[in-house]
Amino acid sequence: MCGIAGYFASKGSLQDGQSVLSSMIGAIAHRGPDENGIYVDQNAGLGHMRLSIVGLKDGQQPMKNARGDVVISYNGEVFNYVELRDDLIAQGHVFQTSSDTEVILHLYDELGPDCVKKLNGDFAFAIWDQRRRRMMLARDRMGVRPLFYTWHKGTMFFASEAKSLLTVPGIEAEVDIYALDQIFTLWAPIAPRTIFRNIFELQPAHFLLLEGETFKTAPYWQLQYPDRNSAASPRSEDHVAEELLHLLTDATRIRLRADVPVGSYLSGGLDSSAVSAIAAKIVPDRLRTFSIGFESAEHDETAFQMQMVEALGTDHSALTCSTNDIANIFPSVIAHTERPVLRTAPAPLYLLSRLASSEGYKVVLTGEGADEVFAGYDLFREAKVRRFCAAQPTSRIRPQLFRKLYPYLSGLKQQSPEYLSAFFGAGADDIRDPLYSHRPRFRGTAATKMFFSQDLQTALNGYDATADLVSGLPKDFTRWHPLHQAQYLETSLLLPGYILNCQSDRMAMAHGLEGRFPFLDHRLVEFASRIPVGMKLKGLAEKHILKRAVRDLVPQTITARLKQPYRAPDSRSFTAGGMPDYVRDSMSAAAISDTGLFNPVAVEKLVGKCARDNPVGYRDNSAFVGILSTQLWHQIFTTQIQRHAVAAE
Template sequence: MCGISGILNLKNPASINTDHLRRMTFALRHRGPDETGAYIDDWVGLAQSRLSIIDLSGGSQPIHNEDKTFWIVFNGEIFNYPEIRESLIKLGHKFYTTSDTEVILHLYEEKKERCLDDLNGQFAFVIWDSVKKEFFAARDRVGILPFFYKTENEKLLFASEAKAIIEISDSSTSFDPIGLDQIFTFWTNLPGRTAFKNINELAPGHYLKFSPGKDISVSRYWSLPYNKNLLSEEKSIPEFTSEISDLMKDSIRIRLRADVPVGSYLSGGLDSSGITAFVKNYFNNELRTFGITFQEESFDESEFQHLMIKHLNTNHSEVHATNEDIGKYFSDIVYYGEKPIIRAAPVPLYLLSKKVREEGYKVVLTGEGADEIFGGYNIFKETKVRKFWSVDPTSQLRPKLLQKLYPYIFKDKRLVQTLQAFFKLGIEDSNNSFFSHIVRWNNNTRLKNFFSNDFKEQIGDYNAYDDLKSILPKDFDSWDYVYKAQYLEIITFMSGYLLSSQGDRMAMANSVELRVPYLDHRIIEYMATVPSRFKIRGLNEKYLLKKVFNNLLPQRIVNRAKNPYRAPIRNSFLNNKSLDLKTVLSEKEISYAGVFNPDKVNLLMKKAERTEALSELDNMALAGIISTQFLHNDFINHKKLNVPDNYRFNTFIDKRNQIN
């Protein structure tokens, strides 16, 4: 894994500022602390900071083809690179390294953008054809790895994280009101947008092309293959289970490819337990595992984690997330995550990757994506119950299923009636495209009441729902409602929040690479052929995945109730000696950033002080406001990084004034 960045001239050859390349690389040094490299000619500067995992000594970037006309900087892993390499050698390609990076480059020579079809992995890369002056950038199918860009003054600036672009940008950075409106609706941006004005993210499954005289073009090469015509209606449960098991095994097998040891996260939930059990049983008996425990009991899963450690006998390390630490490191996770965040849950993951690194590991497998792909989330089951209820909205029995679904919400018997009434909102409109998510999103939308009048004016009449609707597949409304819910969850929450704010960013902050076996595109594509009734049987979620793991895991793990991963907000932020909320949320600071109304923030703060059991929404508001203020301080009110004079590229390829 690595950080990549660079500058491209869009109109004419012109001097590329090498100090800018150096500053960008320095801004991304956490992503790649092992070595740095750059390529520069009269059109482009490509830079890279490397975390060495494959071909430790030979894989220094930028990497070139046989005649040094194509150059690549690459962040990520191509897990099927040995097989592709073989086939390219047969076609006559010569390799000077054993890295996966070089494989992409030669494959691109062969197939241009269609090379993406063959890549199994997580990636963001840039290839420069120095003869044809063609610039090509691509990002993996579901957005495991990031890629940002901005155009200004006839230049394209690009980087793995926005901070590298902000570091050298000539224009000042400001919040994008529409970007923030999206985040305070969906928890994240819609594909392509960011929290910052004029800084774009290349959407998952897309590539970007440019050559002089043409415009920058962004195209999609892959989309979630949900299509009712592809469903395998004839297969039996044992057939599905055995085929998924084979795919899982192969996905994990190729994700263990590395020239450094690979560990695994182990939470005690089904997903990470299943991966760990597969590795332990089929591949590596000496597996190293890592997990989180919480100070606050209601968030803690250590009982199940310890059950798994004992069951698999792994060499396990854990971090204990105290409320004090969650508050203390919240500003760090905002710096690395680069967007407002309405949860504190990324912090323990940041502490966990720190632990991994301290224990000498650079790579870990994680269970992200299983809930989205195999149908694990409560929101899918909730959709099912509400759909069932919508058939007879007057029924007294149908809504009782909600209590089965959310025992922890319904534990206060006094709330049963009103809670049911809430889940009933919108039920008559069961054909609505957003039927599954509308209750949640409408609830989030209330966070926007904290925006200042001025900021609301900047948002104007923008409607995030309409925007999302405009990017849905044409036949979306004809899909099965579970598929619809999965799709919405994947393109918003999974790509934008789970894989980013809780995933790549939290791991790379401590120079650790995550690998996500459930998001092998073969598994995603296979699961797209499985009818919903096999994913969720009745209200039994991830039914097929449980079958796959049934003989490898203790029954208590397979059958346990799903517990959403969360971290305490109010109790971590208040009375925290490392977090000076009085200053962060002072009228002066809030007014200076301009996003929120200082009087409302003040009232929220007072409410938080006097109410120990703060409502979910108020907790989200607290995290959202504090993180936005931190973000303002880090990037809008940006001060240039102090780059040491002796910070130099280990490899520097200078082709200026050589190519015409």
């Protein structure tokens, strides 16, 4: 894991390239505190901040091939590098280092840009091919590692984080109002768009080639599902579960490859418990685990975490997160997410990453991705019930199924069938809508836009973020089963755009910590996409086949527990213990008016309501956190002095 930066001046050289690269990598020093390096050619330059994990003594970057005419700066890990290296040696390649970085160089020599198709890993890299005067950028299939690019005065600049690009003289931060609308509707911008106007994100599973005046981006992999009318798999559940466990075990095994110790997060849920249980059987010593709990009982899962610690016998560290903790670190969280967020959930993970890093760990395994890959979210169950109710819209019995979906929302159990139907929008949406599964979420989130200023609404001119999302769906989307459609939306938008970006990579790398995600091994993702929907969501039982696969590894109290999504206190984090000065200042009428994105009068009423009422509803919680984080983003990234402070953090 590292931070990369670079440029390509297709029409000539860049003055002060060395100095520019030095500033760029300095802004992302947190991603790689161990070493740094710079390479400058006539037209191109590469910079690198290194977090040493594989090839500790000989993996310095930027790294050249043996001829010295191909150079790479690389962020991430290629987990199958051992097998790839053996294959390349058998073909006659000679290696100078023990690092996975050199494997990519040799693969590029063999295959050119198609080398990415051989890689099983989480990566973002840049290759400068001096012979062809070609710059290649590439990003992993699932979007684990970030990569951003922009143009300025005919030169393309790129980096692991946008803050690095903002150190280039003449590149300034300006809000992209359409990306802001997308965040306040979909939770994340639709790549390649970002919250920074004219700064773009390379999409997951894409490579970019810039050769002379020729520029193109193209996918090298696409998540696919079978047609809904295709023949059912003849395999039994036992056979599917057996193969699933084999793949998950191998995905975990290769993610334990490192020249430093590897720990594991334990959330108390099925996913991290399964990964930790597998890892505990592989590591030579006691597995080191880390977890976070909450002072608020509705968010705390400590009891389940400790059940797993006892079952696995791990060497465990934990911390408890308070609302004050969230409020205290939230500005730093936004400095690292580099975008507004609608939830405080990234903040506790910032604290957890700091804990693991402070105890000497550079790598942790986590359970992210299982809910997307095996249909674990409540949203999947909710969509199924909504379709079921839509078939008989006058039924009073079917809406009662909604009570089974959210056991942690006690208020729903007392509501009438009519209220439940209205609340969940049963029958309100056209079941042929490609976004049917997500419409209630998008509709509920979009309600926060009532706080947009009149000027912003006028500038948006009726823009519809969901229409943009639909226009980018794969051509085969309509042929997929509704569950697969919902899974695709989660996996292609929310997973890379929010979960991995805001909660995983950024919070871990803020402390020089690399997260590894066995459930996002592309072999496992492809396998799961072919599993019959009834094995993933069996009735209303989520992740059925995963539970069956790990039933001998994870205690029954974990596999049978009711689903509890990872959440954290939202607006209460900033109001329960007295509002911090920075919150009061950022949400003041003067600050809101100065930014110009929100309605000062409406925001003032919102702040008063959140400070007074408990609990606060979904819309107001989302709006409070979204507005505060947008204000912080504006302060951090559009103010030169504060930007430099962030770069030096």
